[in-house]
Amino acid sequence: MIMRNFKRSNALVRPMETVKGFSKLSKEAKVEWLCSHFSDPESAYETLSMYWNDDEALQKLHDEFIENTVSNFYLPFGIAPNFLIDGKTYCIPMAIEESSVVAAAAKAANFWLDRGGFKTRIISTTKVGHVHFAYWGDYDKLLSFFEGHIKALLFKEAEPLTKNMRARGGGIKDILLINKTFEEPNYYQLLCTFETCDSMGANFINSCLEQFSRTFRREIENSDLFTPREKELQVIMCILSNYTPECLVRAEVSCKVEELEDEKKEYTWQEFVDKFEKAVHIARIEPYRATTHNKGVMNGIDSVVIATGNDFRAVEASAHTYASRSGKYRSLTDVKVENGVFTFWIEVPLSLGTVGGITTLHPMVRFALEMLGNPNAPQLMGLTAVVGLAQNFSALRSLVTSGIQKGHMKMHLLNILNQLEATEEERKVIVKYFETDTVSHSKVVELFCELRGVKSLSELKK
Numbered sequence: 001m002i003m004r005n006f007k008r009s010n011a012l013v014r015p016m017e018t019v020k021g022f023s024k025l026s027k028e029a030k031v032e033w034l035c036s037h038f039s040d041p042e043s044a045y046e047t048l049s050m051y052w053n054d055d056e057a058l059q060k061l062h063d064e065f066i067e068n069t070v071s072n073f074y075l076p077f078g079i080a081p082n083f084l085i086d087g088k089t090y091c092i093p094m095a096i097e098e099s100s101v102v103a104a105a106a107k108a109a110n111f112w113l114d115r116g117g118f119k120t121r122i123i124s125t126t127k128v129g130h131v132h133f134a135y136w137g138d139y140d141k142l143l144s145f146f147e148g149h150i151k152a153l154l155f156k157e158a159e160p161l162t163k164n165m166r167a168r169g170g171g172i173k174d175i176l177l178i179n180k181t182f183e184e185p186n187y188y189q190l191l192c193t194f195e196t197c198d199s200m201g202a203n204f205i206n207s208c209l210e211q212f213s214r215t216f217r218r219e220i221e222n223s224d225l226f227t228p229r230e231k232e233l234q235v236i237m238c239i240l241s242n243y244t245p246e247c248l249v250r251a252e253v254s255c256k257v258e259e260l261e262d263e264k265k266e267y268t269w270q271e272f273v274d275k276f277e278k279a280v281h282i283a284r285i286e287p288y289r290a291t292t293h294n295k296g297v298m299n300g301i302d303s304v305v306i307a308t309g310n311d312f313r314a315v316e317a318s319a320h321t322y323a324s325r326s327g328k329y330r331s332l333t334d335v336k337v338e339n340g341v342f343t344f345w346i347e348v349p350l351s352l353g354t355v356g357g358i359t360t361l362h363p364m365v366r367f368a369l370e371m372l373g374n375p376n377a378p379q380l381m382g383l384t385a386v387v388g389l390a391q392n393f394s395a396l397r398s399l400v401t402s403g404i405q406k407g408h409m410k411m412h413l414l415n416i417l418n419q420l421e422a423t424e425e426e427r428k429v430i431v432k433y434f435e436t437d438t439v440s441h442s443k444v445v446e447l448f449c450e451l452r453g454v455k456s457l458s459e460l461k462k
Helices: 027-037 041-049 056-063 099-113 137-156 159-167 201-222 267-287 289-307 312-323 363-369 375-400 405-418 425-432 441-452
Strands: 077-085 086-095 118-127 127-134 171-179 187-195 236-238 247-256 333-338 341-349
Touching: 041 405, 077 099, 077 127, 077 363, 077 375, 086 099, 086 363, 086 375, 099 127, 099 289, 099 375, 099 405, 127 137, 127 201, 137 159, 137 187, 137 201, 159 171, 159 201, 187 201, 201 236, 236 267, 247 375, 267 289, 267 333, 267 341, 267 375, 289 341, 289 363, 312 341, 341 375, 405 425, 405 441, 425 441
Parallel strands: none
Antiparallel strands: 077 086, 118 247, 127 187, 127 236, 171 187, 247 341, 333 341
């Protein structure tokens, strides 16, 4: 791509002018339009282009994942080794930008490696979708007609859509008529459940739902049982739900309480267990703490979800709704101590796929799945839940012992040094210093300025 002559200005144009037909422009034209609004178009172009892949076919693949692509946005792809899960050792792929997440996961994996590792259990893999509709008429009449005539027809007329899924052991599980008029006048649902095997199943579910709506409306309109007003049934929308409380997995760790003794003798196992239990219980009753607690869980879960090409936004939304299912937002993890055994576990809904979407298109996603032994969807659910549990264990362990900042800021130290543009020699000196001290941004800056022979960063900018 060759840069053209851009009209320079002293500042970024605010606001940018509107543009019509932008999606129809070539990538080169999109980039040119964008860069022309910067005070230094060449610099803007250089930033975008430095992240393009030299392999044109690979770059074209990435360009076509979404619309209006102008560059790539990289996340670090790290690994957390030594995860013993259901008797098998895994190296877990994690894609995330937060400095301490992979380290914390790996630390928890090593901690539990000699204590029996992680155990998982798939509780259910059912997914949900709805046909939302309005109906002005007698509910009992509608229910009787649905149960006696329409329900079987919905299954039958969707058979061309479900043929391949049924051959893999999946398909439509059930279709129910739900009366929601006590919450919204004239509002009803067809609540539909599905088994989508190794695919996340969004397109499959939505296609089935739209077919259900066509069959449903046609049968109501053609029946002599309903009045003209009742036949004016209004389909509002047909859409899967990202809340999947029946697509549920459990992961846990357990050991004798004595095995939680600190090797450095900085705390006893009794102190650790007591504070750990209280920390989890606080997250069960205090939404302010539960939000941060669960954010830590999702640090682990999201990083695996992204690395394996799944939808982390859907997973996040479902997990947080599940955490609120009691009517109050609570911790996703729980703990108990019985008969001298410490058990820590998570139950979380995870709608994941190992086929479809970008799982077979994105080279790094394929690499990640191969690293995991090409798991099926239930296996990936278990592996992902384990990383969320591991992440939470590491966070809680730090919180109730040394404090969260000691480890977190050590991992953040390199980011601070990069921001300061420290030389390699300066980095070595500062990293060495913080081997025995807690990292703080102000202290790093102070040491950096001492090495540069200045009193403050402002002097360096003069």
